[in-house]
Structure formats: C-alpha cells, structure tokens
Amino acid sequence: MTDFLAHLSSWAGVLGMGLLAVESLLSGRFSWLTGRWSIDGVMRLHQMVGRAVLVLFMAHPLFYFLGDIRMSGSGLGLGFLALFALIAVVVMALSRDELPMRYEAWRRSHGLLAIGALGLGLAHARSGGWLGKAIPTVHWALVAFTAVGLLALTWIYFVRPWALLRRPFRVVGLEEVADRTWHLRLQQVSGPSFDYQAGQFVWIKSGSAFGLHDHPFSIASAPARPGSQPGPVALTFLIKAVGDFTKSLGQHCRPGRTVYLDGPYGTFGRGLVDAPRLLLVAGGIGLAPLLSVLQARRDWVTAYGGQLVTHLVIGNRHPGQFFPNDELTDLPGLGLRVDCLVSEPTADWTGGVGQTDAQGLGPLLPQDLAGWQALVCGPPQMMQTVQDVLTGHGFEPHQIHMETFKT
Numbered sequence: 001m002t003d004f005l006a007h008l009s010s011w012a013g014v015l016g017m018g019l020l021a022v023e024s025l026l027s028g029r030f031s032w033l034t035g036r037w038s039i040d041g042v043m044r045l046h047q048m049v050g051r052a053v054l055v056l057f058m059a060h061p062l063f064y065f066l067g068d069i070r071m072s073g074s075g076l077g078l079g080f081l082a083l084f085a086l087i088a089v090v091v092m093a094l095s096r097d098e099l100p101m102r103y104e105a106w107r108r109s110h111g112l113l114a115i116g117a118l119g120l121g122l123a124h125a126r127s128g129g130w131l132g133k134a135i136p137t138v139h140w141a142l143v144a145f146t147a148v149g150l151l152a153l154t155w156i157y158f159v160r161p162w163a164l165l166r167r168p169f170r171v172v173g174l175e176e177v178a179d180r181t182w183h184l185r186l187q188q189v190s191g192p193s194f195d196y197q198a199g200q201f202v203w204i205k206s207g208s209a210f211g212l213h214d215h216p217f218s219i220a221s222a223p224a225r226p227g228s229q230p231g232p233v234a235l236t237f238l239i240k241a242v243g244d245f246t247k248s249l250g251q252h253c254r255p256g257r258t259v260y261l262d263g264p265y266g267t268f269g270r271g272l273v274d275a276p277r278l279l280l281v282a283g284g285i286g287l288a289p290l291l292s293v294l295q296a297r298r299d300w301v302t303a304y305g306g307q308l309v310t311h312l313v314i315g316n317r318h319p320g321q322f323f324p325n326d327e328l329t330d331l332p333g334l335g336l337r338v339d340c341l342v343s344e345p346t347a348d349w350t351g352g353v354g355q356t357d358a359q360g361l362g363p364l365l366p367q368d369l370a371g372w373q374a375l376v377c378g379p380p381q382m383m384q385t386v387q388d389v390l391t392g393h394g395f396e397p398h399q400i401h402m403e404t405f406k407t
C-alpha cells in the first residue's frame with residue numbers, strides 16, 4: 001500500500017509539473033493556438049488546467065501523508081514553497097477582479113509565481129524525489145517542463161517584442177466619438193505586411209515593444225479587400241475608457257506616437273463573413289469586432305456579388321453611447337437592418353427601449369432560423385443573457401458565436 005501511495009504521489013507531482021508547463025502555452029499569446037481557437041476557449045482551458053494542476057500538487061503531499069512516508073530537509077521545504085506559489089497563482093487568478101492591484105502587476109505576479117512553482121518543483125524533485133532517480137526519463141521530463149515554461153516566458157517578453165520592433169505603427173488619429181468611447185486610427189509605418197481576418201484582435205503595446213503594458217483590442221476595420229496588393233495597412237479601433245490605460249489613451253496613444261501590435265489573434269467571426277443570414281448582437285463597445293465583420297462582408301459582396309441578409313442589434317445604456325458611424329451607412333448589398341436599444345432613454349430618443357434580453361431582443365429575432373448565424377460580443381453578463389435568449393428562441397449552439405472582452 002505504501003509503495004502504491006508513493007507511486008501515486010510521485011506521478012501526481014510529475015503530471016502536475018507537465019500540466020503547469022502546458023499552462024504557459026495556454027496564455028493566449030501564441031498565435032498557432034489563439035489563431036486557431038477562440039480566445040474564450042483558450043482561456044477556459046487555461047483556467048481548467050490551472051485547477052487540475054492545483055489538485056495534483058495538493059494530492060502529491062497528501063498521498064505521501066496517507067502512506068506515512070516521510071521526507072525531510074530542503075526537499076520538503078522546496079516542495080511546500082512550490083505548493084504555496086501555486087496556491088497563490090490560483091487564488092489570485094480566481095479573485096483577480098477583487099484584488100486591489102493593477103492588472104499589469106497582477107499579470108507579472110501570475111507569470112513569476114507560476115514559473116517559480118515550476119522551478120521550485122524541479123528543485124524539490126531533484127533533492128528529494130525518488131521517481132526521477134529511479135527513472136531517468138522522468139527526471140529529464142521535469143527538466144523539459146521547466147524549460148518549456150522558461151522558453152514560453154522568454155518568447156512572450158523578449159523574442160516576440162523584438163519581432164514587433166520590425167513592424168511599427170503610428171497613431172494617426174484619436175477622437176472621442178461618444179460617451180467614454182474613443183476612435184483610434186493606426187497606420188503601419190514599415191515591416192512585413194500585417195494580415196488579419198475580420199473579428200480578430202491585437203495586443204496594443206504603447207511606449208516600448210518590450211514593456212509589460214499591452215492591452216487587447218479588437219480591430220474595427222476590415223482586412224484588405226479580396227485581390228488587393230499587400231502593403232502597409234491602416235487599422236481602426238473603438239476603445240471604451242474603463243481603467244488606467246483606457247482612461248489615459250490621450251497620453252498612451254497620442255497622435256504621432258509609435259505603437260506595436262502583437263497579433264492578430266482570435267477566431268471570432270471566422271468563416272462567417274459570407275454567411276447568407278447573419279445576426280450581430282453588440283453590447284456597447286462589443287460593436288468593435290462586428291464593425292470589422294460588416295465591412296469585410298461588404299467587400300465580399302463587392303468582389304463576388306450576391307445578396308446577403310444582415311441584422312445588427314446594438315444595445316447601450318443611454319443614447320450618448322451611440323456615435324455617428326460612417327462604417328454603418330456605407331454597406332450596400334448586405335440587406336442590412338439596424339436596431340438600437342437603450343435601457344435609459346432620453347426624451348428625444350426615437351430608437352428601441354430595453355436591453356438585449358428576452359423582452360428587448362426576443363421580438364427582433366427572425367422566425368425562420370434556417371441559414372442564420374449569430375455573432376455576439378459585449379460584457380460577460382450581457383453575453384450570457386443573449387445566449388439564453390437565442391437558445392430559447394431555437395438557435396442551435398453551432399449557430400451562436402461569442403467573444404468575451406476578458407482574458
């Protein structure tokens with residue numbers, strides 16, 4: 001029994017270390033993953049694997065304890081430090097929004113604690129673990145796991161920023177277009193062509209390409225028209241002022257400043273630009289990636305002809321959050337219908353009143369759902385409500401595509 005528990009314990013530790021290394025690849029910063037899967041999917045997996053690592057790391061000493069196996073000396077201390085580092089990572093991740101610390105500080109601690117847990121775990125296994133000594137492959141696997149974590153951090157913070165230096169962008173416009181909503185225009189200055197698909201996002205790095213200050217924003221403009229020559233691109237973004245970075249955009253993204261774009265990432269809207277019937281539901285600033293999809297859809301019709309059906313529903317709290325939108329008036333061939341809903345109307349508001357819930361959105365939905373696809377983007381709570389309304393109305397899961405503005 002003791003032998004069995006010793007094996008169970010050691011393998012739990014080794015598996016935990018392996019999964020912790022996988023976690024560093026699920027950080028949302030690798031385009032071979034986040035360019036194929038949605039950022040929401042990658043982040044969900046990241047959170048699930050994080051919990052599994054914690055369970056395995058806790059099971060490791062527990063099985064030893066149950067088997068009455070003793071370990072002492074520095075190996076024991078290192079093991080507990082690794083466990084504490086991991087508990088801190090998970091607790092800080094679960095309570096991120098409640099912690100009184102800036103996102104950048106949180107992110108730095110998250111990465112450092114996770115790599116610390118890997119390093120301490122390796123040191124613990126080297127000084128006290130018997131499995132790595134009995135099976136050399138296990139020892140080398142643990143070294144490889146730690147190396148993967150370190151390489152992932154090196155890639156994110158050194159190699160990738162160095163590559164971004166070759167492709168600078170200049171801020172050519174920054175305008176407040178509605179209540180706390182900014183329209184940002186960037187022009188690529190030089191470097192390899194920046195290819196993206198409608199609905200994707202980038203991490204905008206202002207100041208230095210090597211800085212920790214980068215924030216994800218969806219591209220609100222459309223990619224190059226089908227058949228056009230590759231070359232420097234112009235991009236637009238819609239940004240809502242919510243916190244440290246976005247409330248001081250005038251400073252970080254002052255016209256004339258150089259910024260760097262890490263990306264593009266994400267799969268939101270992929271394959272849906274030419275969907276025959278497309279419903280787009282935007283909650284507030286969630287309109288940004290949908291504008292990109294709408295314009296790409298217009299370019300697709302211009303290039304290939306045909307007639308599509310498109311229905312855009314925009315939900316905002318008050319009328320001041322809507323802005324004059326040229327992108328929405330120049331969309332021939334889309335069969336576009338736009339419905340605007342506000343929950344707090346003013347006396348002169350002539351649009352719809354309500355939220356994107358069963359009462360507000362429900363009556364606007366098509367009766368015959370054949371061929372319809374729905375793209376939804378907005379705050380997490382609104383997304384859940386819209387998903388429930390669409391599902392209740394008869395949309396199948398494969399007809400609903402969502403992106404949450406949260407990593």
Ligand SMILES: Cc1cc2nc3c(=O)[nH]c(=O)nc-3n(C[C@H](O)[C@H](O)[C@H](O)COP(=O)(O)OP(=O)(O)OC[C@H]3O[C@@H](n4cnc5c(N)ncnc54)[C@H](O)[C@@H]3O)c2cc1C
Binds near residue numbers: 239407
């Ligand atoms: C895929 C994706 C696309 C997005 N697209 C847009 C968009 O088009 N327009 C828009 O206005 N907003 C968008 N956001 C949200 C935007 O990234 C945050 O509002 C912004 O980073 C807030 O930063 P802050 O310092 O101003 O606010 P803070 O008060 O520091 O942060 C508010 C919240 O934003 C999140 N956040 C902050 N910094 C980061 C960061 N560096 N990386 C990831 N999350 C962070 C955290 O959850 C934090 O709790 C998007 C988010 C994601 C994940």
